[in-house]
Amino acid sequence: MKLIDRYIYAVTEHLPIDTREDVSKELRANIEDMLPESPNEHDIRAVLEKLGSPTKLAEDFAPTKRYLIGPSLYASYFSVLKLVIGIVVIVLASITLIDKLLNPSDSINYIKMSVEIITDMIVAVIQGATQAFLWVTITFIILERTGVNAENLPFQETWSIDNLPTLPIPKKKMISRVETAVSMFFAILFISLFYFEPQLIGWYEKGKDGLRLIESFFVVERLHFYMPIIILLAIFQFGIFIYKFISRRWSRPLAIVNTINNIAISILICIMASDSSLFNNGFVSRFSNLLDSSISQLKPIWNRSIWVFVIVFVSICIWDSISGFIKCNAHD
Amino acid sequence: MNNIDELMNSLIIELRRGTLVLSVLSQLSEPEYGYSLVQKLENKNSLIEAGTLYPLLRRLEKQQLLVSNWDTTESRPRKFYVLSAQGKEVYTRLKGEWYSVSKQLEKLLMEDDNYEID
Numbered sequence: 001m002k003l004i005d006r007y008i009y010a011v012t013e014h015l016p017i018d019t020r021e022d023v024s025k026e027l028r029a030n031i032e033d034m035l036p037e038s039p040n041e042h043d044i045r046a047v048l049e050k051l052g053s054p055t056k057l058a059e060d061f062a063p064t065k066r067y068l069i070g071p072s073l074y075a076s077y078f079s080v081l082k083l084v085i086g087i088v089v090i091v092l093a094s095i096t097l098i099d100k101l102l103n104p105s106d107s108i109n110y111i112k113m114s115v116e117i118i119t120d121m122i123v124a125v126i127q128g129a130t131q132a133f134l135w136v137t138i139t140f141i142i143l144e145r146t147g148v149n150a151e152n153l154p155f156q157e158t159w160s161i162d163n164l165p166t167l168p169i170p171k172k173k174m175i176s177r178v179e180t181a182v183s184m185f186f187a188i189l190f191i192s193l194f195y196f197e198p199q200l201i202g203w204y205e206k207g208k209d210g211l212r213l214i215e216s217f218f219v220v221e222r223l224h225f226y227m228p229i230i231i232l233l234a235i236f237q238f239g240i241f242i243y244k245f246i247s248r249r250w251s252r253p254l255a256i257v258n259t260i261n262n263i264a265i266s267i268l269i270c271i272m273a274s275d276s277s278l279f280n281n282g283f284v285s286r287f288s289n290l291l292d293s294s295i296s297q298l299k300p301i302w303n304r305s306i307w308v309f310v311i312v313f314v315s316i317c318i319w320d321s322i323s324g325f326i327k328c329n330a331h332d
Numbered sequence: 333m334n335n336i337d338e339l340m341n342s343l344i345i346e347l348r349r350g351t352l353v354l355s356v357l358s359q360l361s362e363p364e365y366g367y368s369l370v371q372k373l374e375n376k377n378s379l380i381e382a383g384t385l386y387p388l389l390r391r392l393e394k395q396q397l398l399v400s401n402w403d404t405t406e407s408r409p410r411k412f413y414v415l416s417a418q419g420k421e422v423y424t425r426l427k428g429e430w431y432s433v434s435k436q437l438e439k440l441l442m443e444d445d446n447y448e449i450d
Binding site for chain 2: 023025027028029030032033034050051052056057060061
């Protein structure tokens, strides 16, 4: 009987919990049915061998895919992974380097300083590469689970001759991989800067030992409050990038998702722009010193410039959304 | 030679796989449990591995072609499967499909045989 228990366990251990018990019960009943009255070990072995490899049986019993990323997405997965990790490594290494050069530690020992810089760069690169690996993989797992692959784009209507992709892809519809890679590069740069070293965005003055950071633009503590939503949007944005990278052409669903993303970003920017506690007053006063005017005089100008920035930003988002739709309807 | 045998084996498995569902559906107008179905099919010279049949029954149930019931009145509890209304319809239609496919194929193969005789 021990053998039967072990066999059933081997079949069912990887099945979803809700079916496991029922499958074991049924399998046990079937095995017992196949055995003669008062079986000996030899009979049991014969029956189990007849049923075959438990791994194979488990695969047949399993209701879902037993792999994370299937063959149809495998090639794209690797090219995207290499691209993203490559970008992340370059961006994080440079940001860390810049940060260290602008805020040198007090030690005058150059060897010690270089070792410190290199260690920090390696740590940042490893952290970033791990994150990139994680998120790219998760994105592809989601694509796999939702049945997206290079030939079968999501939300597509049933196949018809008219829906066959035109060859060559109309130039206006095409999304160049270089363009996507460049956008990814800037998005990663921006997010890494925001996430790891937001204080680097700020007011610099030339001191006796090179550029010195005087005032940060953001109040870093306040910025952290927005971080979860920024990260969430960044992940969403990355899903879009990866999708663009695979499909390489505009389509209606892509244009819709792109619009949703742009709306979300615009809303976030508006909220952040109206949050006066987000901006460092020290930074503003530097400006007023430079312009030789008082803070109270500068404040309205300051607010206006922030809103000009917001309007420009939102306009770009709107244009980007509209152009997505135009491109997906484009024919050469 | 060995190579041909191997290839034949995999081709036969592929050929049979398509008929599996139809054979199973054909025997389930009355409730059967796993092993009784294996025996029933074996008696009719339709060989199907138990290890293939058991998962298949569950899959057909999930596709709502079969309904199952645990019978606990006997000394050993057994899970009985029987065609659902949907299963009956699918079976009838699949059977019709099979007849037309086998007729077409027969015609093709006969043509070939005649050609060889010529």
